[in-house]
Amino acid sequence: MAEKIIRTEYSEVMQKSYIDYSMSVITARALPDVRDGLKPVQRRVLYAMDRLGLNYDKPHRKSARIVGDTMGKYHPHGDSSIYETLVVLSQDFKKGMALVDGHGNFGSIEGDGAAAMRYTEAKLKKFTQDVYLADLDKNVVDFVPNFDETEKEPEVLPVRVPNLLVNGADGIAVGMTTNIPPHNLSEVVDAVCAYMDNEDITTDELMQLCPGPDFPTGGIVINKSELGAIYETGTGKIKLRGKVIFEPAKNRSEKDKLVITEIPYTMIGANIGKFISDVVSLIETKKTTDIVDISNESSKEGIRIVLELKKNADVKNLENLLYKKTKLEDTFGVNMLAIVDGRPETLGIKDIIKHxxxxxxxxxxxxxxTLLEKEKANREIKEGLIRACDIIDLIIEILRGSANLKMAKDCLVNGNVEGIKFKSEQSKKQAAGLDFTERQAGAILEMRLYKLIGLEILNLQKEYDECVKKIEKYEKILGSRKEMAKVIKADLLNIKKEYGVERRTVIEDGEAAVFEEKKIPEMEVMFIMDRFGYARTIDMAAFERNKDAVFNENKYVIPVMNTDKICIFTDTGDLHQLKIKDLPFTKFRDKGTPIDNLCNYDSSKEIIVYITPFERLKNQKMLFVTRQGMMKLVDSEEFQVAKRTVACTKLADDDKLIGMYSTDARVEIYSKFSLDGEIKEEEVVESNQNVIVQTENGVFLKFPLTDIPMKKKSAVGVRGIKLSKDDYIEDVFLLTEGDEFTMEYKGKSISFAKMKTAHRDTKGTKIRV
Structure with a gap:
């Protein structure tokens, strides 16, 4: 076969392919269908379990078998994702109503993973069979071919409650996510019934019946007043808190306790461990001194995290501290996105109920x-059998006189008596008038003789009467939307009666957590950091006693107030801020803490080019110089930001910041040495300054500081010197006019004062040695 080459624009092919891929992920993997509230993998796992006959009253079956059937027949993706789905469907701490009955280690609320699928077993819950999988045999949903067209699978499961609300949903697609909280089954049923009674019902009226989410972990929703807007639009943030109980000491040997009995839904898993470590961190950093010990006493009965307290501890203030500084108060981002008619759509609660x-x-x-057609067929058969019982002697005569089954059936249906032997002409005449239907004739021919007993004939008449009543009932339901609504509501109320549970999550408008931090007395301390990056603070008296040792053993020594922050500028163009109170306050010979552990600075990737207290940055103009010769002046107000790490300048590719210099303020410097080797304790810089640039190849350029423009911290700056190929800036000096300064460069003495002043962005003068 000859090759067929299609010429097309590559970008168009990529665009189309990516769009196809995106839509596939959105509609066929990541987002739930609004009708059954299930993602494809969840739907396929439940259907595979149903096909395997894993009913609630049957024994459990190996999870590996369920995963294998699901993957081989319906879901051609990784077994890990299928098993993870099976595990989540069984976890009652994640789902409002668990759908799978797991046997074995299916993980824990504290983040422990489930055992391998070969060790665990599962089956369906009764709730799942009754509410999610019932009536699949009644043609209630369409079946579509599976991935290789060897099996059929339901396009959607006939779920009888709004699963999208009851169990919630989460998923990450391409360019969109869904995150729907679980709700209380009983409340959701009441809301659905209310909507069926009045389709013009408002969201606020619906929320009288279903006031908000009901998380399986309990907890407290504290922004009740904002829920109306969230449920109207389908997006927003729900603020959650754990439940905290104060348990006073029962005797002198015990301590007062603060016990967390319910956690925010977002704390499930590893966040419980993180919460405990955060509390330990609060103790270590002396944010609180009221906690003596912390222990996790959680079990199958529920969550119980115990904080032992000091005597006369401020319980309310401590509770607020936990809300402010840990995950005990968190937000749940709501985005009620689902597939509606094959398209992703953000829905409010009323829209979900409507669909x-x-x-x-x-x-x-x-x-x-389907039931009506079945009963009509049943009625037809019953009518035929009743009629047949009345002329049973004639039918027996036809059967005995027929040469084969086909001849007998032809006679019953069409009255064709040709070839059949009758005892009398009258019988033949009667047989010629028979007109049973095909279905009736088949039932008559299959009828057993015991059906001719008197009681059986009475039962047949009784079954016929019941069949007629069912037909009338089904026709009434199908003929009136009002009657159908009654049936649906009755169904929902039965589900509520059998499976409804009490609300677990409290909904209220809680007060904002206000933590009053104990004020520490303001005092001057000395920040010191050695060449290995270990930082700490010591008091000024200890510094004065050990001044020489402090300078000899440490790379940075800076006086600072204990309420201030240290600003660290690095060669990557980042500014890291570190609160002094987060540093350990130690004796002189004690070891500090690695600065990497206290802020976002990474000593393995970044080099410090400037370090100063936050207060000393105020009212200054800072000169930035990069290795490739870019320069700018930046107002220090630009760096007064709340974030711990920000970009302090913009760098070109492969460029680095080599220096920052204060140009117009009094600066106390304990960490730098003057060029003659003595410690300079104060440096006063005037505005009439010159910049002297030195490159690696020995090129010097002197020009006025005023040649460098003021820029924003997000700017690259201007070129300070024209560099030759493979040359970079090595050092920069600021010199006030009139000052005499001489430096030694490769054995040659250079006077900066005698150096000719040029202009910025020129080549400079190479020093010959």
Whole structure:
């Protein structure tokens, strides 16, 4: 076969391919369908379990078998994602209503993973069978071919409650995510029934019945007043808190306790361990001195994290501290995104209920249409059998006189008596008038003789009467939307009665957590950091006693107030800020803490080019110089930001910041040495300064500081010197006019005062040695 080459624009092919991939992920993997509230993998796992016959009253089956069937028949993706889905469906601390009954280690609320699928077993819960998988045999949903067209799978499960609300959903697609909180089954059913009674009901009225999410972990929702807008638009943030109980000491040997009995839904998993480590950190950093010990006494009965307290501890203030500084108060980002008619759509609670009810009407219509057709067929058969019992002697005569089954059936249906031997002409005449239907004739021919007993004939008449009543009932339901609504509501109320649970999450408008931090007396301390990056603070008296040792053993020595911050500028163009109170306050010979552990500075990747207290940055103009010769002046007000790490300048590719210099303020410097080798304790810089640039190849350029413009911290700056190939700036000096300064460069004495002043962005003069 000859090759067929299609010429097209590569970008168009990429765009189309990516869009196809995106839509596939969005609609066929990551987002739930609004009708059953399930993602494809969840739907396929439940259907595979149903096909395996894993009913609630049957023994558990190996999870590996369930995963294998799901993957081989319906979901051609990784087994890990299928097993993870099975695990989550069984975890009652993640789902409002767990759908799978797991047997074995299926993980814990504290983040422990489930055992391998070969060790665990599972089966369906009764709730799942009754509410999610019932009526699949009644043609209520469409079945579509599986991935290789060897099996059929339901396009959607006939779920009878709004699973999107009951169990919530989460998923990450391409360019969009969904995050729907779980709700209380009983409340959701009440809201659905209310909507069916009045389709013009408002969101606020619905929320009288379903006031908000009901998380399986309990907890407290503290922004009740904001929930209306969230449920109207389908997006927003729910603020959650754990439940904290104060347990006073029962006797002198015990201590007062603060016990966390419920946690925010967002704390499930590793965040419980992080919460405990955060509390330990609060103790170590002396944010609180009221906690003596912390222990996790959680078990299968529930969460119990115990904080033992000092005597006369400020319990309310401590509780607020936990809310402010740990995950005990957190936010749940709501984004109620689901697939509606094959397209992703953000829905409010009213929209979700509306789509659910439309789906229920569709299910009910298909179900009762199927049942009606079945009962009509049943009625037809019963009518034929009753009529046959009245002329049973004639039918027996036809059967005995027929040469084969086909001849007998032809006679029953069409009255064709040709070839059949009758005892009398009258019988033949009667047989010629028979007109049973095909279905009736088949039932008559299959009828057993015991059906001719008197009681059996009475039962047949009784079954016929019941069949007629069912037909009338089904026709009434199908003929009136009002009657169908009654049936759907009755169904929902039965589900609520059998499976409803009490609300676990409290919803209120809570007060903002206000933590009053104990004020520490303001005092001057000395920040010191050695060449290995270990930092700490010592008091000024200890510094004065050990001044020489301090300078000899440390790279940075800076006086600072204990309420201030240290600003660290690095060669990567980043500014890291570190609160002095976060540093250990030690004796002189004690070891400090690695500065990497206290802020975002990474000593393995960044080099400090300037370090100063935050207060000393105020009212200054800072000169920035990069290795490739870019320069700018920046107002220090630009660096007064709340973030711990920000970009202090913009760098070109492969460029680095080599220096920052204060140009117009009094600066106390304990960490730098003057060029003659003595410690300079004070340096006063005037505005009439010159900049002297020295490159690695020995090129010097002197020009006025005023040649460098003021820029924003986000700017690259201007070129200070024209560098030759493979040459870079090595050092920069600021010299006030009139000052005499001489330096030795490769054995040659250079006087900066005698150096000719040029202009910025020129080549400079190479020093010959």
């Amino acid at each position: 659910h009810i439309n789906f229920q009407y569709e299910l009910a219509t298909r179900k009762y249409t």
